[in-house]
Amino acid sequence: MIILGIETSCDETSAAVVRDGRWVLSNVIRSQVDLHKRYGGIVPELASRRHVTTIIPTIDLAFEEAGVGPSDIDAVAVTEGPGLAGSLLVGINVAKTLAYVWEKPLIPVNHLEGHIYANWLTLPGQPEVEPPVFPLVCLIVSGGHTELILMRGHGDYALLGRTLDDAAGEAFDKGARVLGLGFPGGPAIQRASEQGRAGRYPLPRAWLGDSYDFSFSGLKTALLRTVEQYRRPVQSSRRSSSRQPFPEYEPPVYSANMPVADLAAEYQEAIVEVLVEKTARAARDFRASMVLLAGGVAANALLRRRLTEAVSVPVRYPPPILCTDNAAMIAGAAYFLYQRGVTAGLDLDVQAQLPLVTRTLIRAQA
Amino acid sequence: MVDVDRLLLAIDTSTEQAGLALFDGAWLSELNWNAGRNQTASVLSQLDHLLRINRLDVRQLKAVAVTLGPGSFNGLRVGMSVAKGLSYGLGIPLVGIMTLDVLAYPHTVRRHPIRAFVPAGRGRVVYADYYHRGGQWVRESVLKTVRADQLSEGLTETTVLAGALHAELAERLASHPRVILPPPSWRALRPGWLADLAFQRWQSGAVDRLETLEPVYVHAGTAEVAASVELPESR
Ligand SMILES: [Zn+2]
Numbered sequence: 001m002i003i004l005g006i007e008t009s010c011d012e013t014s015a016a017v018v019r020d021g022r023w024v025l026s027n028v029i030r031s032q033v034d035l036h037k038r039y040g041g042i043v044p045e046l047a048s049r050r051h052v053t054t055i056i057p058t059i060d061l062a063f064e065e066a067g068v069g070p071s072d073i074d075a076v077a078v079t080e081g082p083g084l085a086g087s088l089l090v091g092i093n094v095a096k097t098l099a100y101v102w103e104k105p106l107i108p109v110n111h112l113e114g115h116i117y118a119n120w121l122t123l124p125g126q127p128e129v130e131p132p133v134f135p136l137v138c139l140i141v142s143g144g145h146t147e148l149i150l151m152r153g154h155g156d157y158a159l160l161g162r163t164l165d166d167a168a169g170e171a172f173d174k175g176a177r178v179l180g181l182g183f184p185g186g187p188a189i190q191r192a193s194e195q196g197r198a199g200r201y202p203l204p205r206a207w208l209g210d211s212y213d214f215s216f217s218g219l220k221t222a223l224l225r226t227v228e229q230y231r232r233p234v235q236s237s238r239r240s241s242s243r244q245p246f247p248e249y250e251p252p253v254y255s256a257n258m259p260v261a262d263l264a265a266e267y268q269e270a271i272v273e274v275l276v277e278k279t280a281r282a283a284r285d286f287r288a289s290m291v292l293l294a295g296g297v298a299a300n301a302l303l304r305r306r307l308t309e310a311v312s313v314p315v316r317y318p319p320p321i322l323c324t325d326n327a328a329m330i331a332g333a334a335y336f337l338y339q340r341g342v343t344a345g346l347d348l349d350v351q352a353q354l355p356l357v358t359r360t361l362i363r364a365q366a
Numbered sequence: 367m368v369d370v371d372r373l374l375l376a377i378d379t380s381t382e383q384a385g386l387a388l389f390d391g392a393w394l395s396e397l398n399w400n401a402g403r404n405q406t407a408s409v410l411s412q413l414d415h416l417l418r419i420n421r422l423d424v425r426q427l428k429a430v431a432v433t434l435g436p437g438s439f440n441g442l443r444v445g446m447s448v449a450k451g452l453s454y455g456l457g458i459p460l461v462g463i464m465t466l467d468v469l470a471y472p473h474t475v476r477r478h479p480i481r482a483f484v485p486a487g488r489g490r491v492v493y494a495d496y497y498h499r500g501g502q503w504v505r506e507s508v509l510k511t512v513r514a515d516q517l518s519e520g521l522t523e524t525t526v527l528a529g530a531l532h533a534e535l536a537e538r539l540a541s542h543p544r545v546i547l548p549p550p551s552w553r554a555l556r557p558g559w560l561a562d563l564a565f566q567r568w569q570s571g572a573v574d575r576l577e578t579l580e581p582v583y584v585h586a587g588t589a590e591v592a593a594s595v596e597l598p599e600s601r
Contacts (some may be wrong), residue, residue: 045439052446052580056454070455086440089406090447096410097451101424245585346414349407 001074001338004098005331006059008091009083009111010144011036011047013054016327017066017073021335022131024123026065027321027328030054033184040183040249041173042143048086055094062327070102077334080108080344081354082144088350096348107334108344111325112147112356113157115140115294117333118318118326132316137288139279141303142295142325143169143184148212148279149356150286154336157356160282161212168271169297171216175267178223179260180251186297189264193302196261198269201226205274212278219270223263230258272303280310293317296324368393368422374429374568375413375452376561379405379445380437380465381484381530385557386416389565395420396558405444413448429458429573431564433465433555435582436492436509437484442581450576459573461564464582466494467505467597468560469528469553474503474599476526478546483529484555486511491529492584493517496597503597509584518542528553559600566598 002025007014016027032050036042063069078095081088099106116138122129135152137160146163166174169186176185181192203222206215232253254260283291291311297303299320308315322329369390376387384401386409387394397416401408417424432449435442446462453460469482474496483493491514495506512519514535517527521544530553531539540547547553567573 048439048443049580049583052443052450053578055447056450057577059454086443089440090443093406093409093444093447094451097448098455100410100414101452101455346410347407349404 001335002068002072003075003077003107003331003334004059004062004073005077005109005327005334006055006091006095007079007111007114007325007327007330008051008055008087009079009081010087010325011042012325013051013058014325014327015059015062016331017062017068018121018328018331018335021117021332022120022122022129024121024328025068026062027123027326028058028062028065029321029324029326030058037183038248039246040177040251043246044084044086046246047084048090051087051090055090059094070098073102073104075099075105075107075334075338076102077107077109077331079111079114079330080348081351082111083352085350085352088352092348092350096346100346105338105343106345106348107338107342108348109330109333109337110354110356112140112145113333114329115142116149116151116292117336118294118322118329119292119316121318121322121328121332123319123321132292133289135286135288136290136292137279137283137286138292138294139275140295141168141275141293141297143167143173145295146214147356148282150282150288155340159356161214161278163214163216164208165215165217166220168214168216168275169295171220171271172297174220175223175264177249178220178227178252179264180254181260181264182251186300189268190300190302192261192264193268196259196263196265198262198265200262201259201266203266203270205270207274212282214274214278216271219267223267226263227254227258230254268300268302272300272306275303276306276310279307283311283313289313291315294323299323368420370426371428373422373427374431374561374565375427376431376557376564377409377445377449378433378465378468378555378557378560379409379441380433380435381441381555382438383555384409384412385555386413387557387561388416388420388422389558389561391565391569394558394561396556398557403438403440405441409444409448424452425456427452427456427458429461429564429568431461431463431560431568433468433560434462435465436486436584437465439581439583446579446581450579453576459568460576460579461567461572462574462579463560463563463567464505464595465555466509467563467595469555470496470505470597471559471563471600472552473526473528473548474498474597479523479525481517481521481525481527483517483527485530486584489513491517493529503599505595505597511584518545521545530554562600563598
């Protein structure tokens, strides 16, 4: 079964063609990072505008690279949520229209489910990826999400824990803003950390007792307090930007002796340590046969290394191109949804706050 | 009898009042409904309905037209996404028309200047002025945002106001000596006017590019410059 997938939930416009939920025939991603850089973060309205111009050429290229045409596909899949409403609606309306005129089933996909199913995908020309084995524990970490999920079969999710405030990727972005390292924050902090050492300027970890939940907003506040002493007053170089619809980001200015690298290293360590400890504990508690990483932050090298060291079962993570938002993961997850009879009608709407459908779980039986 | 060789679909989701029209140069079928802010859920279902009641199939469409705004940002994106999907999915040309041109078009039968406007949020409207010069109707290039009750300010000639207004404000504006205020149904944003304008553009060979066409986004408190455009006269 060949599925065209479309993903526009945040700041990447992506279209992909995937066979049987496992084989990526094409995966075109138009990143908007350059557009949002000067604002120090994603501006939702600008992201939505960019999707409107890039969506069709992206789909067209996905067909071309896959070497197939509309008549070769069996279904159209699209992210219905969660995400930015103005961005999601571009993909949803285009996908619905294409499914309508080509008379193909339309498959709505939860973005988080997409991230998980990136672990089933094999990229063109790469050795075959073995399908993950249940039961498994999956940590979804991205700019919008931090969720720890127990999966006992296809579509069988139990939410073990989630962030109570900022997502892990959001924490990286905010930390990078505080340190003046630019956007996106994850790679920026990882790069700066290479020259520094964690532990010299201790930052707090929020353990939240023995729950599997996360909290990162206190960490950012502690970082802000630490850098305050190095802060230099700055004369704004730009004229009052209050009339601009989208004010640009002005990085803070610090004295030269601020230990940026050490702070970045400690900040990264603080995030990774909590993610790893809770994920490893969940894997033990639920006797997982495998641990999966998913989402943009899964590309973080320290997280991958520490998690692999901390658990005794295999730790799997997708290649970087399938960690960040992409449509291959949507087309992949759609295959397994379609097997269970999931399709949508012409009235499919944007679900900006869509939760992953999960079972409530009675505490772990060790 | 529908001329399926020249069948054009017009889509307007600039405002909460959404509309669709089918047009072949002579024959017309229109559908208007209050979509609220929920155009995504309703546009395609309504399109399917419009085609069904006319015993037509979506694959019979030969061109698609869409309003470019100004209007609700998300609303405009819904119409544009559906229009692009149809254009790409069916391999048919795409024509974008400024929403204000659609509002002004029916009033070009008179020779008075026209001020066409759409809501811009928080009691404001965005408008453009149209003048009949040298035998042609031309839209002034600057789009302005003002409070709705300031619509009659700065008028130097007798001018037709075109756009939806609350009854109370309509009454107040109508009493202005330089304002001609047509009845509400003539000031409504009708998809039929869009279809008519777009059909003429399409038949003259002026179609838009799928890769670059995007809505006109006007922010409150700013003056947006759009290319001035000649408007055909409605007859
Ligand atoms: Zn994501």
